[in-house]
Amino acid sequence: MRSRPEGRGAAALALLAVLAGPARAGPIGVAVANGTTPTACAETDNVSLVLSAPAVSGLRIEARHPAYVGTLAIDSTAPDFTACDMTKDPAVPAAAPLAGPRRVTLYETPELWLVGFTFPAFWRAAATPVRVGGRTFQGLHLVQLWVWHKERAEEVLVVYPPDGYWRARPLPPAHLRAVAYGTSFLLGPVEDAGRPVVNLKEIAFDPAAKAFTLAFAAGGSARLAMTELSEARLVLEAAFDRPRAGAFAALRSMxxxxxxxxxxxxxxxxxxxxxxxxxxxxxFSGAADVTALWAGRVVPSAHNTSAPDMVLDRFAGP
Known part of the structure; x- marks a missing residue:
């Protein structure tokens, strides 16, 4: 019995689809809302930029040195609590009483290591476990990623498991001993808990891939991989396990x-x-159909002078 021509055509199309592999996500534009409010306190995150889309599957996050970094001879990285009143900030004690910070090494090789900290108190409870290989660590408020570069240790990426805040920075340029952290970013379903947060169910780290897998309390997950680290920039590629609707990322700063x-x-x-x-x-009154967003400075600041600019781009749809 002869096959029908349309049957042969369908089979050929199916074979081509298999050979081509899975469909690639296409570029999309996203909405950026500005919730920035005035403040006199340099230690308050009053800058709030929230990104949303009907469906987004991934994006790129880049920390790059400010344009003026080559002119810096003196850096200012000390906190500035002038005009700050922190007495009403929430403070949730650690599960076990601590006299000071507790440090634990989660993973270590000569070239790369991951370190966790538990503080006596934090503004939210440390309920998010961090997993590395077959080991799970509880009660961590801060996790730091370190690398070995030019015969010294460099801290390049941190995450706060209780609220989902991340900070990234490139390797310091040759003329500076170190550079400061500045703007934070959030990745995942952004919620309002008095300030924007991403509630995490678990964080897992894959040292070989230099990648974090984030399981969200609201369901679903994302993979955040460090794909470039240099004296110019740090690049992170983020991919969601499925297209996400609504607020999927944010920048928080001062x-x-x-x-x-x-x-x-x-x-x-x-x-x-x-x-x-x-x-x-x-x-800034907000924008729609944004394909790339840069947040930074064009003149040196008295606060965290060397802190990087942040770029969010390559938004991908389903």
């Missing part, structure tokens, strides 16, 4: 004045392809 800020300026591109648009972080 702005008091142009000369006292971790983020003072924004630039963004849209799918219309009209080039970059720019605004002060305090006057």
């Amino acid at each position: 702005y008091v004045t142009e000369a006292n800020a971790d983020v003072a300026r924004l630039a963004w591109r849209t799918g219309a392809g009209t080039g970059w648009r720019e605004a002060k972080v305090t006057t």
